[in-house]
Amino acid sequence: MKNFIAINGSPRKNWNTAELLKHAMKGAADAGASTELINLYALNFKGCTSCFACKLKSRPHGSCAMKDDLSPVLEKIKAADAVVFGSPIYFMNLSAGMIAFFERLFFSNYIYSDEIPTVFPKKLPSAFIYTMNMTEKHFEFFNMKERLGMYEGTAHRILRVAPKILCAFDTVQFKDYSRYESSIFDAEKKFAYKEKHFPEDCKAAYDIGRDLILK
Ligand SMILES: Cc1cc2nc3c(=O)[nH]c(=O)nc-3n(C[C@H](O)[C@H](O)[C@H](O)COP(=O)(O)O)c2cc1C
Structure with a gap:
């Protein structure tokens, strides 16, 4: 049985990013895989501390020497058949937890x-799922494709396969906008957009999960 891992880079366990990841997991499960969701913000871990143990000639390459809650997750990814990375956009970037994980x-x-572009042991099909407040128009205006492309390009190089990409725009952030200082948003428009488009995003996430396992 193939093994599918979903990494949630949102601190919220049941919101937009998690929901899309769960649809990707359902697609993978329907294609015959076992699935696991890992909530990064439930773990106690740090980003790279620049110890360079992974670069030592005297030590096998391809494993992080730091020991914390992320250590078993990194091992699971090595053993996985496909992985999907979900992150909200925070300040035009991935969430801090997702960046620390990628480091x-x-x-x-x-x-x-230059001769050895990666020491990752195999080809690992992957996908990036992003959720964000901004509209598709703003995504283009702020050149987000290029910014996020840096992570996607690194994933391609290290995991040896180009990742699939899904962007969920204009997400709903609060159940009740009237409780929050949020005058830049038109809550009614947000909920209307969600009703029309979020089911399409969920379907696209499902297809990604299924295709990562079938192809
Ligand atoms: C700290 C923080 C920074 C954010 N920065 C941005 C941003 O730069 N651009 C954007 O479109 N949305 C931004 N957002 C909104 C989130 O990306 C959006 O609500 C996302 O769907 C949240 O994912 P979640 O529902 O899975 O937690 C930010 C949210 C937070 C909490």
């Missing part, structure tokens, strides 16, 4: 060599 995963599988 550990990608840097430990990278050595300073």
